Amino acid sequence: MVRFSGVGLCYPEGGGAWALQGLDFLLPEGSFTWLLGPSGAGKTSVLGLMHLRLRPSIGRIEVLGHDPAGLPRAQLPALRRRIGVVFQDYRLLPHLSAFENVALPLRIQGVTEARLRADVTEMLRWVGLAERAEAAPAALSGGEQQRLALARAVIARPALLVADEPTGNLDATQARRVLSLLRELHRLGTTVVVATHSEALPEEYPAPALRLEGGRLLRHG
Ligand SMILES: Nc1ncnc2c1ncn2[C@@H]1O[C@H](COP(=O)(O)OP(=O)(O)O)[C@@H](O)[C@H]1O
Ligand SMILES: [Mg+2]
Numbered sequence: 561m562v563r564f565s566g567v568g569l570c571y572p573e574g575g576g577a578w579a580l581q582g583l584d585f586l587l588p589e590g591s592f593t594w595l596l597g598p599s600g601a602g603k604t605s606v607l608g609l610m611h612l613r614l615r616p617s618i619g620r621i622e623v624l625g626h627d628p629a630g631l632p633r634a635q636l637p638a639l640r641r642r643i644g645v646v647f648q649d650y651r652l653l654p655h656l657s658a659f660e661n662v663a664l665p666l667r668i669q670g671v672t673e674a675r676l677r678a679d680v681t682e683m684l685r686w687v688g689l690a691e692r693a694e695a696a697p698a699a700l701s702g703g704e705q706q707r708l709a710l711a712r713a714v715i716a717r718p719a720l721l722v723a724d725e726p727t728g729n730l731d732a733t734q735a736r737r738v739l740s741l742l743r744e745l746h747r748l749g750t751t752v753v754v755a756t757h758s759e760a761l762p763e764e765y766p767a768p769a770l771r772l773e774g775g776r777l778l779r780h781g
Contacts, residue, residue, distance in 0.1 A: 561589040561751050562610055562720065567619035569605055569775075579605050580775045583619070587753065589719075592746040594762045595755040597772035603755035604648070606772065607722045610753060611645045612636060624719055641669070644718035644750075648725045650709040652697040658708050659684065659693040665716045679715060687711045687741060703734030710741055714750070721745060722753045727761060739765060 569580040580602045587593050595603050608614035609621055612628050620627060624642055631639065652661050662683055666676045684690045687707040689700075697705055706726060713721060723742060727735035743765060746752045756762070762769055771778040 561591070561624065562587040562753070563620075563622040564606075564609070564616075565620045565622075567609065567616045567621055569602075569609065569614065570617040578617075578775055580609075580616075583777055585770060585777065587751060590746075590749055590751055592743070592752045592765075592767045593754070594767055594769040595753055595772065596759075596762065596769050597757065597778075599757055601757075601772040602775040603757075603772060604724055605775075606770075607645075607724050607753065607755055610720070610722050611643045612640050641665075641716060642719050644713035644716070644721040646706075646709050646713045646721070646723035646726050648728060650697070650705050652705060652708060652712070654697055657694050657696060658689055658700065661697065661708060662711045662715050665712065669716065683711045683715050688737070701734075702729050703731070703737065706730060706734070706738055707741065710738065714745060718750065720751045720753070722755075724755050725757065726754060727756065727758070735761070736764075 563586045564583045567580060567583040568578055570576065570578050595606060597603055605614065609616060610623060612623065615629065624639065626639055628636060628639065659680055663676055663680045666679060684693055687710060689704060689707060689711065692700060692704060697708065700708060710726065726738050726742065730738065739761065742752055742754060
């Protein structure tokens, strides 16, 4: 499902330093994995490789059965659409309502208006935002914005979901709520990867973990 083989990453603007080095791991289909490590360890970089915004400087990655380096450029968007991303800073579109933010991936796919209405309404209900459909993102609390970002990431039913510090800016109650949604997605069969610098979170939901430090993997399991 997700395989890294000898992966290293060197940012062009990074002065030649390796952000990631010697990463080897396999995340099975349908797994839930914590991506742990302190700030600067390389978590966001690993997720960037997984959702195909970054390419390894060395080594190979395989995502959903494809090596993106071996894929014709024209096929990359289709592969990306099967990967849901929850960015650390949400990246909601401020001029669109909550409803339209979630609807956007379906509009891009040309889904009919009737099906779109039904799917987005159901998704907003699932994340507990049915009453907030017409609100602008700025009018939502941090926890609500995070759940909206999650709704947008999964509306197109991705096979792989990667979430970057999805509880980082939330209080304990909101964090637990977001985490329970991620767990439910996992139960429904989605492969889920959650990056966090928190040690408390994985204790609440024990699952296999990749632990990064200084761009290297400490242990897997
Ligand atoms: N766009 C970039 N350009 C140069 N260096 C970067 C860039 N993004 C991240 N880095 C460096 O890569 C390392 C890992 O960063 P990151 O993946 O953001 O870690 P984390 O998400 O665990 O905090 C850090 O040393 C960081 O400074
Ligand atoms: Mg990060």
